[in-house]
Amino acid sequence: MSTEFIHELTFEALPEEVVHMARRCLVDTFAIWVSGISTKPSRVARNHAAKRYPGSISLPFDGRNVNPVGYAFAGAASIDAIDGHDGHQICKGHASAALVPALLAEMGEHPACTLDDMLTHLVVGEEIAIRSGMTLHATVPDYHSSGSWNSLGCTAIAARLRGLSGEQTAHALGIAEYYGPRAQMMRCIDHPTMVKDSSSWGALVGISAADLAEDGFTGAPAITCISGENIDFWRDLGQRWRILETNFKAYPACRWAHPAIESVLALTRAHGVGADDIDEIIVSTFHEATRLTTSRPIDGDAAQYSLPLVVASAFLHDTVLPEHLLPENYDRSEIWQLVDKIVFRESDVYNAAFPEERCADVIFKLKSGQSLSSDMKVARGNYDAPLPDDEILQKLEHYASPLMDEKSRQKVAAVLNDLSNAPSPAELVSLLNPGNSARSK
Numbered sequence: 350m351s352t353e354f355i356h357e358l359t360f361e362a363l364p365e366e367v368v369h370m371a372r373r374c375l376v377d378t379f380a381i382w383v384s385g386i387s388t389k390p391s392r393v394a395r396n397h398a399a400k401r402y403p404g405s406i407s408l409p410f411d412g413r414n415v416n417p418v419g420y421a422f423a424g425a426a427s428i429d430a431i432d433g434h435d436g437h438q439i440c441k442g443h444a445s446a447a448l449v450p451a452l453l454a455e456m457g458e459h460p461a462c463t464l465d466d467m468l469t470h471l472v473v474g475e476e477i478a479i480r481s482g483m484t485l486h487a488t489v490p491d492y493h494s495s496g497s498w499n500s501l502g503c504t505a506i507a508a509r510l511r512g513l514s515g516e517q518t519a520h521a522l523g524i525a526e527y528y529g530p531r532a533q534m535m536r537c538i539d540h541p542t543m544v545k546d547s548s549s550w551g552a553l554v555g556i557s558a559a560d561l562a563e564d565g566f567t568g569a570p571a572i573t574c575i576s577g578e579n580i581d582f583w584r585d586l587g588q589r590w591r592i593l594e595t596n597f598k599a600y601p602a603c604r605w606a607h608p609a610i611e612s613v614l615a616l617t618r619a620h621g622v623g624a625d626d627i628d629e630i631i632v633s634t635f636h637e638a639t640r641l642t643t644s645r646p647i648d649g650d651a652a653q654y655s656l657p658l659v660v661a662s663a664f665l666h667d668t669v670l671p672e673h674l675l676p677e678n679y680d681r682s683e684i685w686q687l688v689d690k691i692v693f694r695e696s697d698v699y700n701a702a703f704p705e706e707r708c709a710d711v712i713f714k715l716k717s718g719q720s721l722s723s724d725m726k727v728a729r730g731n732y733d734a735p736l737p738d739d740e741i742l743q744k745l746e747h748y749a750s751p752l753m754d755e756k757s758r759q760k761v762a763a764v765l766n767d768l769s770n771a772p773s774p775a776e777l778v779s780l781l782n783p784g785n786s787a788r789s790k
Contacts, residue, residue, distance in 0.1 A: 352518040354587050355473055355505045360465040363472060367590045371468040374435055374475070376765045377597055377741050378449040381434045383781070384601075384671050384748035385427035386410045388649060390543040394426030406457050409781035410752055417454035418556045421503065424450025426549035431671055432653040433601035433748070437594055438731065440482030441704050442495030444502055444595075447552040448474040451503035453781075454556060455510045456774055464764070467774045470506050475592040477574075478502025481526070483591075484573040484582045489531075496551025497531040501571065503555025513563060523568030525558035538603075538640045541654035597730040597741060600669040601748075605638040606656040607728035608709035610663045615723050616713055617664055624665065624683060628716045630691045632660065634709035635699040644688050649674050660711075661687035671748060699725075706731075738765055757783060 360368075385391050386409060395411050402419025409424065428434055428446040436443045452470055456462050482498035504525040508518040530550040537544055562568065573579060600610055609632045616622065634656075641656035652658050652674040661684050662673045672678055699708040707728045713721040730736040742762050749758055757780045763770045764777075772780070 352508075352515040352522075355477065355509050355518055356512075356515070358469060358473055358587065360469045362587075363469065364590065367472060367592060368468055370590075370592050370595060371471050371475070372765045373597070373738065373741055374445045374592070374595060375449065375468070375471065376745055376761060377435055378428060378445045379761050379777075380741075380745040380748040381431050381446075381601075382409065382424060382428045382449070383753050384433070384751075385430040386752055388427070388430040390430040390545075390650065391423070391427035393543070394423045394549060398423040406454060407782050410783070412782070417451075417457065417507075418553055418560070420454040420457075421447070421451040421552035421556045422549050424453065425552040426543075429545040429548045430543075430649070431601050431748070432545075432603055433598045433671070433744070435595050435597050436604060437479050437482065437591070438596060438704055438706070439594075440479060440486060440495070440498065441492065442482060442498070442546055443548060444475050444478040444482070444495070444499050445471075446546070446548040447496065447499040447555065448478060448502050448506065451552045451555055452506050453774075453778055455507050456778070459510060460775055462774045464771055464773060470509055472590075472592055473509055474502035474506040475595075476502075476586060476590065477505040477522075479591040479594070480582050480586065481571075481573050484579045485531075487582070488573070488579065491533055494530060494532040494537070494547040494551075496547030496549070496554070497529045498551075498573070499548055500525045500529040500551035500555040500558070501573070503552050504558045507556055507559035508562070511559060511563060513559065517562045519570070520566070520568040521558045521562035522571040522574060524561055524566065525555050525568075526571040526573055527569050528554050528558065530554065538637070538654060541643060541646070541651040543650055545650065594732045596728070596732055597736045599729045599736060599740070600659065600663075601671045601674065602653045602659045602669060603641060603656075604728050605635075605707055606641055606659045608707050608726045609634060609638070609656055609660050609711060610669060611726035611729060612709050612711035612723040613660050613663050614667065615726065616711060616721050617667070620713075620721055622713060622715070622721065624687055626715050626717070627687065627690055627713060629714040630660065630687070631694060631712040631714065632656065632691060632709060633694040633696045633699070633711070635703040635707065636695050637703065638707070638709065639693045639695050642693070645685075646676075646679075648676060652676070652679060656693075657688040657691040658684070660691055742766060753780065754783070
């Protein structure tokens with residue numbers, strides 16, 4: 350991969366649909382970020398950033414000042430704390446969760462940056478990150494976390510904004526790839542904790558790699574970008590836009606559980622079944638989703654990776670929202686009674702469809718002896734059947750309302766629905782610092 354794309358891409362060269370997708374990514378990520386601020390992982394990450402990475406950039410809804418590394422780390426941790434962020438099916442992970450906070454961290458030195466500039470920087474990061482993720486998944490045997498590849502997108506954004514030379518940029522990408530957190534993702538699926546998808550560490554590594562290269566540190570070549578065997582992932586860079594393959598989540602939980610949620614919602618809406626009618630719920634899905642087996646999650650991180658809990662929540666609430674996955678709301682007998690009635694079946698057909706598609710179907714076995722079966726369902730929001738803009742704006746309205754006032758939410762929404770009133774990047778940053786109401790020491 351030539352570094353020319355990173356430094357020379359202009360807003361005018363972007364197709365309209367690419368710009369629109371970048372706006373969607375930005376607004377959706379803001380919604381998740383604000384929602385995540387109130388979580389324990391966010392508080393811990395912000396405390397860590399304030400302690401270990403002091404600087405001059407104000408942490409969102411916090412007020413303490415950190416440097417770009419700390420800002421990007423804490424921002425990505427806050428986003429990852431609410432598992433509702435955008436993703437890419439082949440990468441089996443998330444780009445914007447690390448890229449958006451890294452972008453805002455780097456823009457602190459560029460107050461004159463326009464929204465068009467900001468969107469162009471974001472597209473650069475998305476294209477580098479997604480292609481790096483696709484390459485890694487095609488060339489290494491284990492399923493690694495998003496931080497292992499979204500780190501390269503963060504580095505590309507930093508190198509572009511800082512005006513690093515081509516040689517420095519190549520070294521920065523090599524450093525980011527070499528040091529990137531290639532974590533074994535299924536360990537966190539089996540034992541869900543705050544480490545999540547390692548996007549926080551990906552953001553930290555990405556910004557740190559640019560720092561090091563800028564100071565003369567050299568990196569091993571980024572083989573995901575330059576190796577001859579990987580050229581097919583890069584030869585159409587700047588012609589085919591991988592950002593257009595972004596998917597958006599309808600629910601704040603692991604996307605592997607979403608087809609089962611859709612199946613349950615279809616059955617309950619069609620038949621008006623109540624919890625007291627259920628004897629057993631059989632979920633047929635692909636192998637990876639059958640690993641989401643935590644039946645008594647102790648916190649929000651575990652809840653987001655618990656297919657039984659999110660299915661029970663969907664059954665009882667007719668949807669799944671962030672508040673449904675807080676222990677104080679889900680630790681109830683009626684939830685556990687449903688959770689204990691859920692069993693898994695692994696489907697060879699659905700295994701074959703993964704990762705290009707996530708599939709499931711559900712059977713309700715009723716106490717009356719009757720069985721109700723859903724059709725096969727997929728996760729809503731795939732790139733080829735996208736969530737409408739209105740649904741992304743509804744996410745912003747619901748997820749951000751606890752911390753962000755109506756006027757501020759409208760300003761963020763204008764990035765997507767009212768370009769004549771869209772805020773500048775400096776205004777967007779200021780919207781994340783209204784009253785420092787979530788500060789924790």
